[in-house]
Amino acid sequence: MSRGLELFIRMHLEKTPSMQRGRQTLTGDVILGVLGKLQREHPLGSDAIMWRWLDDAQARERIEQRLLNKLKLGETVRKDLGKYIVLTAIDAFHGTPTPSQARKLKTLWKAHSEQAKRSKRLIRGYKLSIAKVEKQELAATSEFRQKHYQGEISRLNGLVEAERARLDTYAEKQASKSTKCPKCAGTGQVKMNACGACEGHGALWLTADGLKKVLRSNGMRLSEKLWRDELEPAFTQTLWWLDVAHDEAAHALSKYLMGEKAA
Numbered sequence: 001m002s003r004g005l006e007l008f009i010r011m012h013l014e015k016t017p018s019m020q021r022g023r024q025t026l027t028g029d030v031i032l033g034v035l036g037k038l039q040r041e042h043p044l045g046s047d048a049i050m051w052r053w054l055d056d057a058q059a060r061e062r063i064e065q066r067l068l069n070k071l072k073l074g075e076t077v078r079k080d081l082g083k084y085i086v087l088t089a090i091d092a093f094h095g096t097p098t099p100s101q102a103r104k105l106k107t108l109w110k111a112h113s114e115q116a117k118r119s120k121r122l123i124r125g126y127k128l129s130i131a132k133v134e135k136q137e138l139a140a141t142s143e144f145r146q147k148h149y150q151g152e153i154s155r156l157n158g159l160v161e162a163e164r165a166r167l168d169t170y171a172e173k174q175a176s177k178s179t180k181c182p183k184c185a186g187t188g189q190v191k192m193n194a195c196g197a198c199e200g201h202g203a204l205w206l207t208a209d210g211l212k213k214v215l216r217s218n219g220m221r222l223s224e225k226l227w228r229d230e231l232e233p234a235f236t237q238t239l240w241w242l243d244v245a246h247d248e249a250a251h252a253l254s255k256y257l258m259g260e261k262a263a
Helices: 003-013 028-041 043-054 057-070 079-094 099-112 114-138 143-175 208-217 224-262
Strands: 019-021 024-026
Touching: 028 043, 028 224, 043 057, 043 079, 043 224, 057 079, 057 224, 079 224, 099 114, 099 143, 114 143, 208 224
Parallel strands: none
Antiparallel strands: 019 024
């Protein structure tokens, strides 16, 4: 992430934005002026930054309106399908998981997160205790002791199920946040090798082919011509527009801040 983007995010998160400039400080008014200039001169790029890095829902709505108006869909494409393709690309740019990605991410979070390690360690401990108590139950010489051990086994099994449920809830929540790969923690590498879960990307990217598989798995019939000529270009062009606008706005932001610093 560039220095300009870091400052952009910090300025939006702080209640009273300011930035050090040597022994002086850029005031909130100056910073707001910079942000206003960025929004005027790079409206799509500014919104792209705010959507990707700050989860700004209003910025997403503005992006949606601009791109749906900008994108020319052929007459053979249903309006609802064309809109779905564009909205999916906007969410892919942000890193919002699709339902199929979320399912895979949930599995990865349950297998590779720190919470997963903790839960597995606790469950392993509970199961060892269960095995020990089961042996004590078999050796019990009275009905009272047997019932005591059975109650303990029931309690420990309850702890196992509660920990599994806790891990499941945690993994589902994390999987809904972003496509970042939990196995490699977004680095794309595991022990100096490319991460097999994300193919070395650091995240589960939604490609055009992946989108086509999602559509077909949902029962949507797509001809190869419709996909090749209109739907795939709509998806890839939307992503390209957002990537270019984002990078241009980030570069302009750094330039604006450098100008204010030199003033």
